[in-house]
Amino acid sequence: MALDKATVTRIAHLARIRVPQEELEPLAGELSTILSFVEQLNQVDTGNVPPMTSVVAMKLRRRPDQVADGGYPDAVTANAPESKSGFFVVPKVVE
Numbered sequence: 001m002a003l004d005k006a007t008v009t010r011i012a013h014l015a016r017i018r019v020p021q022e023e024l025e026p027l028a029g030e031l032s033t034i035l036s037f038v039e040q041l042n043q044v045d046t047g048n049v050p051p052m053t054s055v056v057a058m059k060l061r062r063r064p065d066q067v068a069d070g071g072y073p074d075a076v077t078a079n080a081p082e083s084k085s086g087f088f089v090v091p092k093v094v095e
Helices: 005-014 021-041
Strands: none
């Protein structure tokens, strides 16, 4: 896929990058090379390749899913401007 100067200017504008006029032509060539490489990757058959999240096989460490209040509500609400029964008191914002 070959890019022209107008397309590179538009890409730079969308990316909020200021590119001087004299650098547009070389940048168009570089971007065209990158896009042609990406097009080559589309030709690779990956039908029998399982999806993976990492190149190293690993299992996630998991912790037990236990509901707990923390056991120290007074310490949690100690810096609150106002609290009541272990909860934060906030002003009503919806009428």
